[in-house]
Amino acid sequence: MNSIKKNFIYNSIYQLLVIAMPLITTPYISRVLGANGIGVYSYSYSVSQYYVLFIMLGLNNYGNRTIASIRNDKKLLKENFWSIYFMQLFLGISVSLIYFIYCFSIARNTFAALIMSIYVISACFDINWFLFGMEMFKATVIRNTLIKVLTTACIFIFVRNAEDVYTYCLIMVMGIFLSQIALWPYIKKIVPFYFPSFSEIKVHIKPNLVLFLTVIAVSLYKIMDKIMLGMLSNTSQVGFYESAERIILIPTSLITSLGTVMLPRMTNMFATEKNSDKTKNLLYKSIVLAAFLSSSMAAGIMGVSKEFIPIFYGSGYEECINLFLILLPSCFFLGFGNVLRTQYLIPKKLDKIYVTSAFFGAVTNLIVNSLLIPKYFAVGAAVGTLLSEIVVCVYQSYMIRKKVELGKYIFTTVPFLVSSVVMFLIIYNFNSSDIRIIGLLFLKIVIGVLIYIITLLLQAFIYTRIRKISIKELIH
Known part of the structure; x- marks a missing residue:
């Protein structure tokens, strides 16, 4: 298995985990906090995200791209990492101070906004761009997986009623903060500390x-x-x-x-x-x-x-x-x-x-x-x-x-679009009053999968007959 496949699997596992954990907690949270409680979290988090954006600038793409292009040169790697990171750290401190001013002067919910300050500060330590540029997905996945599991457990243990919305906010942002901090032990093994000049940062x-x-x-x-x-x-x-x-x-x-x-x-x-x-x-x-x-x-x-x-x-x-x-x-x-x-x-x-x-x-x-x-x-x-x-x-x-x-x-x-439309139209309009809702859900899933596969195969069969090629040639 080549590194692309491995990295895709590692990152897909993590991305699925990022989705799976909310899927596990959402039925519980939606009933305990209600739409209003979820809205309090979502609104406060969305505002804090803007401050994080000003800390990270375009680093998730720029940092990733820069590191990927020079990762084979240890000297350039060291100089570029630390010069980029010092820029990020300066922005992080400056923006965090501005965010605290927002919390006490403008925020609609001061307490929720203050909790989200942990998320803003965590951006000062976000070096995912470096690890992704180095294609070190395994390290990120393992550590973040453990933190996600811990975060999920805390939600079920400590969020018990609608008044625990702030506890929920705290658990969510602490998970993010720990995820950023946990990646730093890898840095000293790859890039020794280097104090860049202002001209190196300015580039x-x-x-x-x-x-x-x-x-x-x-x-x-x-x-x-x-x-x-x-x-x-x-x-x-x-x-x-x-x-x-x-x-x-x-x-x-x-x-x-x-x-x-x-x-x-x-x-x-x-x-x-x-x-x-x-x-x-x-x-x-x-x-x-x-x-x-x-x-x-x-x-x-x-x-x-x-x-x-x-x-x-x-x-x-x-x-x-x-x-x-x-x-x-x-x-x-x-x-x-x-x-x-x-x-x-x-x-x-x-x-x-x-x-x-x-x-x-x-x-x-x-x-x-x-x-x-x-x-x-x-x-x-x-x-x-x-x-x-x-x-x-x-x-x-x-x-x-x-x-x-x-x-x-x-x-x-x-072909994928055609199969998807056919599948959707059939299962969305399929109803049966004789089947309980859970049974109907699983029945629709099974029918949908079969329809999607059959429709794809039919299109492949028709195309190969028209073009007079084999299925193997089509897949290739």
Whole structure:
């Protein structure tokens, strides 16, 4: 098994764990804290995320890309790591001080905001960008897995009623803080301490700010929607939206995992190799995998949403059904776009296209949210998110249409989309009053899987007969 497969498995395991833990705790939390309690956490966390963004700037992409391109040179690795980190540390201290001013002067819920300060401070120690650039996914997964398990156990032990919302907030942010601190023992083994000059630090500021523009733009339709919901409606609507968004993370987490693994590999290949066939082949395989994961999982979850939501969340969360139907289709566009940007745009340093696409998505989201949230609340925010992902994906695809085999990639996704639509239409409209809701849920899952596989095979059979090729040639 090569390192790409290993890293994808390691990172996928962790991403699934990140999703699995909330899935385990959400049925409990939704009943104990209610939509309002979840909304308090979600709103406070969303605001604190903006401060974290100003600490990290574009480091998750820039730092990853920089380390990946020079990781074979120990001297450059040491100098670049410490010069980038000192920039991050300076920003962390400065932004943390500003956040405390916000807590005591502007915050709607001062106590919740103060708890979230732990999350803001934790960004000072976030070096995931370095470990990902070094392709050290195993170390991250093992340590973070233990912390996630501990966090989940604490939720069940200490969160007992609606008044424990602040305890819940504290547990969640302490888990993040410990995850960041736990990675530092690896640093001294790889890069000895080095005190960089200001000129060495300054080199990283401009390219970081360029990618930071993308981070800010993306945040407007990833984070701002919940803040706008809290301002234009109420915390219960934020709670509904947050609850639906957690489930949507299931298909997107695997796609994000793929992008995280492939970004340093593609960067290193573009920097050290001239064989474009390898990079084209990896890009094509990633498109196929992303199309399969995003379309099948999204359509499947949508198809069983009427049964899943009352079982999973309990009564009072029926509004999440509509949110599922609007938000989940965005997974396909997010998946396709994620592959293009993490495996082509960012490794090739085509930052202008990436930044512009993100701002188009942000503008779309802000306009739609402003028009729809006051009247349709969480549903309006969901529409804004869907349209934003479509705009971002379409723009990125259009801008690189002459640089990659875009027609081939789009054609590859069609069978997965067709199978997903057929599966969704059949299982969503399949009902039986003679079967209990839990039995109906499992029956729909089985039927959905069979329909998806059969539809894919039928399309493959028809295509091979028309083109007069074998199934083996088609897969290759």
